[in-house]
Amino acid sequence: MADSSSVIDGNETLIPNLPNDLSALILSFVPFPFHGRLKSTCKLWRSFYSSKTPISLRNTHLPSSCLSHLLCVFPQDPSLSSPYVFDPAHLAWAPLPPMPVNPYVYSLSNFAALSIGPHVYVLGGSVFDTRAFPMDRPVASAAVFRYDLVVGRWVPLAPMQAPRGSLAAAALGGRWIVVAGGGSRHSMFGAAGTRVGSAEVYDVERDEWAPVAGLPGLRAGCVGFCAEGRGRRREFWVMGGYGEAKTINGVLPVDEHYKDAMVLEMEHGRWREVGDMWEDEERPRLGKVVTIDDDDDDEKNLPGVFMLDGNSIFRYNMASNRWLKESIVPRKTQSGSSFGFVALRGELHVISLLQGAELSAIRSSKHRRRGTVLFMQIYNPRNMSWRSLVTRTPFQCPLDFRTAVMCTIRV
Template structure:
C-alpha cells in the first residue's frame, strides 16, 4: 500500500531557538568550523531515506534531523517526495520508505506485533503531517474458531517520521477492513473519516462480512465518534473529499453476495456512488458509475490528487479507467 507524505498544517520553522551562536557548546556543533545554519543546509540536501543512519553519528545530528522545523523545511521545499510501501502484514514484514527524487530505499521498523493475530491486509495507510496511520484491516485470529476464518480489526497505530517509532492510538468503534476513508482539514482540526468495510481477506475472492457504519477520528483528542451510516452495506470501496472538502464521496465496492448453483459465492457490485454533506452529515445518492448496459468492473481503485482535485482510477486486468 502506498502513501505520499503530506506536511499538513505545520508551524513555520523557528529561527530563534536553533540558530547558532559563538557560545555554542562543542556538543551542539553540527559540523566543526561551520555555523549551524550552514550545517543544517548541508544536511537538508541529504535524501531523507538516509537520515536514519545519519542520526547515529552524534547526538547533535540526531537532534537536528529529528526537529520539527528541519523536517518542515525539508518537506515544504519539495526536496523529498516520499512513498511508504507495505508489502504484507506490517507487524511481520518490514515496511519501506522510498525517496522518489533520490531513488533510495529505507527500511522502517515493523509495527507492534500481537502474538494472537497474523496476516493483516486490507488496512488503510493514511498520511497526515509527520505521521502515517495504519487503520483497521482484516486478519486471522488464533483465538477464534474456526481458525481459518478471517475477522476484521479495529486497531490503529501511528508511525512517527521524526523518530521512526510506532505508537498505539484509539481503536475504532467498529472493526473493519477494505473501507473508504479521507482526511478532513477544513474544520481547523485534523480528522479522519471512515465508511463501510468488512472482513474480506486477500486470500479469499469473495464472502466476508459487510457493514454500513461511519466514524470520524479526532486526531488531537484521539477519539472516535459515530456518524450517520451509509444508505446500504458497502465494502471494498474508496472515498475522497470534493467541493472544497464540504462533501465526502464513496464509490465502488460490493454490497451483498449470492451463490452460484448454491455453492460459489459471488459479489453484487455497487453501480452507484453516495455522498455525505460534512456540514449536515446527511447521505444522498451521487449518481451511477456504470450504465445499465455496461458490465460492472470490479478492479482495484486508487484515488490521486491533481492540485487539490481528486482523480479516481480503476485498474481492471489490463485496462485502466478514470
C-alpha cells in the same frame, strides 16, 4: 528558524567551521530517505536526525513542491514485514520499523493506509485472532496505529468504533479521517466475510472517533476520497464495493458489486446518492482508484479521480457521473501479474515487477543484483505524457500488488 541547540551540547558543531543554525538548515535539506544512513556518521548527527528539527526546518523553509514526495509500501502484514518509503526523485529507499506485534492476531491484510503531515496511519484490516473460534476464520480489526516520521515510532491510537477491513478511508482538512463500510474478508479467501455499512470520523488532535450517518446498505471493498476547497462543502465520496454475497445454483457465493457512488455531506451529516457510474455491459466492478488534488483550480478545487482498469486509465467526470478513457499503459504486465497504482506529485504511477526476459533486458548491472525490480510507468495528466523509471527494491519478501497496500506522504 527551529532551535537546534537542544540536540547540540557545549561547543560541538554539526559541520566544522559553520554556525550550527546554518549547519542544521543544510542537513535538514537532505531528502528524508537518507536521514537513516547519515545517523551513523557521528553521535551528533545521530542525535540531530533523531530529533524533530530536520522535518520542522524542511516544512518551514521549503515550499510544498520542494518537499520529498514519498511512496510508502506495505508489502505484507506490517507487524511482521517492515514497510518502506521510496523517493522517486532520488531512487532512494528507507525502511520503517514494523508495527507493534499483537500476540493474539496475525496475517493482517486489507487495511487502509493514509498520511496527514509527517504521520502515516494504518486503519483496521482483516486478521486471524487466536482468541476467536474457529481460529481459521478471519475477523475484522478496529485497531489504528500511527507512525511518526519525526520521532520514528509507532503509536497505538483509539480504535475505531466498528471493526472493518476493505474499508473506504480518506483524510479531510488535515485534521480528520473519515471511514465507511468494510468487512472481514481476508486476502487469503476469495469470498465470504462480514459486511458493515456504518461510518465514523476521527479527530487527529483529540484522538477520538465519532459516528456519522451510515451508508444506506452494507458495503465493503469500496474506495473513499474527499472533495473540499474554497466555496465548496466538504464531502466524502464512496465508490463501488460489494454487498452481500449471493449463491448461484447453490454452489459458490458471488459478490453483488455496486456500480454507484455515495457522497457524505459532512456539514449536514447525510448521504447523497450519485447513481450508477456505468451501464451493466461496460464493466463488472471498479478498478484501482486514486485521486490527484487540483490545487490550481480555485473555483472548484475538485480532485482528479482516475481508475486503472486492466491496461487502461479512466478519468471520472463528476458532472456526467461517467468514466472517460484517458490513456493506455504503454507496457503491459506479463500474464497473471497485476499493476500497482498510486498518485504521487500530481502524476499517476503504474507499477509492475520486471521478471524473466524483461529483467535481462536491463543493461545496468546495478539492477541485476538481488532484490525485486520495479518498473514505474508515470503518466502526467496535465500534458498527457508518459515517462518511466526502474528501481531495485530492498524487499526481503515477494511483492504482490493485489495485496500490497500503498500510500503517499510529503515531508
